[in-house]
Structure formats: structure tokens, C-alpha cells
Amino acid sequence: MKIIERYITRELLIPFTVVATILAILFASFSSARFLAGAVTESLGLAAMLKLVLLKTLIALEVLMPISLYVAVVMGLGRLHRDQEIAVLRSAGVSESRIIYAILIVAIPVGIASGVLSIFVRPWAYEESYMLNAQAEAELNMERFQAGRFYGTEGKGRGRVVYIQTKDDAGNQVKDVFHYINESGSSELILAKAAHQPELEPGQRPQIHLLDGYIYRLMHSGTEDTVVQFDKLIYFTDSGNVLDYKRKAAPTAALMKSDQPRDIAEFQWRLSRPVATILLALIAVPFSRASPRQEKGERTYYAAALVFAIYYILNGLAQTWVEQGTIGSVPGVWWLYAVMLLIVLSLLSPRFWQNLFLRR
Known part of the structure; x- marks a missing residue:
């Protein structure tokens, strides 16, 4: 990796780590407060409650990591634009494609990590949390x-x-x-x-x-x-609800063989996490180009937040439509990511395409 790519990736990794840590702590704190308000500590004990909070946080990481990377690209590249460092790099011959390449150096590993969490860690964490929740919801627990x-x-x-x-x-x-x-x-x-x-x-x-x-x-x-x-x-000692089949805790291999719409939606959700992470990082690039010195920069940040909110809503709708059978397994939830890919291709500057074809 060349020095320019190392410099840009560092500018992205620092805010990504900070934002991901803050979001994880906030989520864990919110979960702890909710469990304490529900008297889960009395039912399970402190150690089991902390384990349940950890499991919930692990589940949330598959969503928190793409958000953190999206914010990191907006903040990290935004600082480089604000301090005119991007302009200096371009005057030194650094092309747009090298900047995108540096972003992908961070986005691809983060996307892979998000995929591993979604495909393997998520079902295990849900299964463990369901077991703990069943104990917490029990009316009697002799251990306490x-x-x-x-x-x-x-x-x-x-x-x-x-x-x-x-x-x-x-x-x-x-x-x-x-x-x-x-x-x-x-x-x-x-x-x-x-x-x-x-x-x-x-x-x-x-x-x-x-x-x-x-x-x-x-x-x-x-x-x-x-x-x-x-x-x-x-x-x-429970309310009569047996811990039956729960698709969120089902192994990914079992979901892949199922033809039920809800199982298909869950399976495609898990597979889409790496794609969503990478595309969100690339969509964030244009929102970092405006200089934040003036009000225009603040409006750009608001626009970035609005775009992410729209993505979040459409993401939920895409999964719901597959669950309800409104949309079949093809295109499934993938139509949303096809639209995101078209947006990415259209938002990348003409310089990126010029440099890409000139290299060929």
C-alpha cells in the first residue's frame, strides 16, 4: 500500500473506530437500562444480564458497522476537503480512482466483517438470547x-x-x-x-x-x-410460549434450503450486509466533497443523514415485501442494491471514469 492510500485509510479508520465504539456503547447502555427497568437482573442475575447485553450488541454490530463506515467516509474525506488536502493531492497527480481505491481498502474488510457477523454470529447470538429471554420471562426462578x-x-x-x-x-x-x-x-x-x-x-x-x-x-x-x-x-413458569423455530436463530444453511418467504427474506438480509456496507461507503463520497466552512457544508451533512434514512426505510420495506410474498425471491431484496449501485456509478465524478479508462 502506497503512502497516499495509507494516509486516506487512516483518516477513515480513526472516525470509523470512534463512531462504532460510541454507537456500541450507547446501544449496550440502552439495552442495560431496558433490562434493569424490566427487572431482568432479579430473574437472571447480573452475569446473565451482562451476557444478554453483549449478545444484543453483537447482533446490532451488523447494522452499526455500516452506519459507522458511512459516517466515517463523510467525516474523514470531509476533513480532507475542508483543509484542502484533497486539492493538494489532486494537484500532485493523485486521481479520483486512487481515492476510491483507498476507501475500498477500508470498506471491503468492514463489509466482510459485517457479513461474518450476519451469517454466522447473528444466528448464534439470537439463539443464546432467546434462551436467556425465556429464563428472564419466567415467573419463577429458584436461583434468585x-x-x-x-x-x-x-x-x-x-x-x-x-x-x-x-x-x-x-x-x-x-x-x-x-x-x-x-x-x-x-x-x-x-x-x-x-x-x-x-x-x-x-x-x-x-x-x-x-x-x-x-x-x-x-x-x-x-x-x-x-x-x-x-x-x-x-x-x-413461562406464559405458555414454547421456544419453537425462530428464523433469526436458524443456521444460514437451513435458510438457504427453505422456500418459505420469511426464510428467504432472512437469508437474503444476511447475504446483503457486505454489499450494503460497501455501497453505503461509496454513496457517502459525494457528501464529503462540499466544504463545511459555510452553511453549505452543514446542508451536505443533513443531506447525507437524509439519504441514509431513506436507505434504512427502503431496506426494511424490501425485506418486508419479500416476507409477505409481494416480491419473489428474485429480485428479492437485491433490487434495492441494484438501485444503490446505479446511484454510485452516477455520483462518481467524471475524473474517476476518465482515469479508469486511461489506465486501460
């Missing part, structure tokens, strides 16, 4: 209960009180369980001598196994109450 304390919750027309007498050091076995639920028309009391919560497997609902106990069903209307004795009771 301490022996000798009452725990109560209230919401959606029902209240709950849980108490356990003793708990082993590993936290897997508890004894003398008291579980009371108060609903609008009835109350339920469960007493069990022992209980344990098995580890979840993929597709398995969160549950607690209660041993040797009684269930007292008390009707508020005065009708007949019921008492049930059990040796073993499996108590499902």
Missing part, C-alpha cells in the same frame, strides 16, 4: 430466591407470594416450598416438601419440579374448593 425470605409480585390482575424454608449450597434443591397465587376469581396455594429447577434445553419451557405436596384451590365465589395431593408436579 434465598431461604427464609418472602418474595411477592403483583400485576395483570394477579398477585404472588413465594417462600422457601431451606436451600442447598448449589442452589439446585430447596425444601418446604410455599407458593400462593391470588387471581380475580380464585386463589391457589401450593405446599411442597422439596423442589428443584432443571436446566433448560433448546425448545424446552422453563419449569420447576415440585415433590410431595398439596394444591389448594380456593374459589372466591363460594363454590366448592378443591384439594389435590401430588407426588411430583411439573410447574411451567
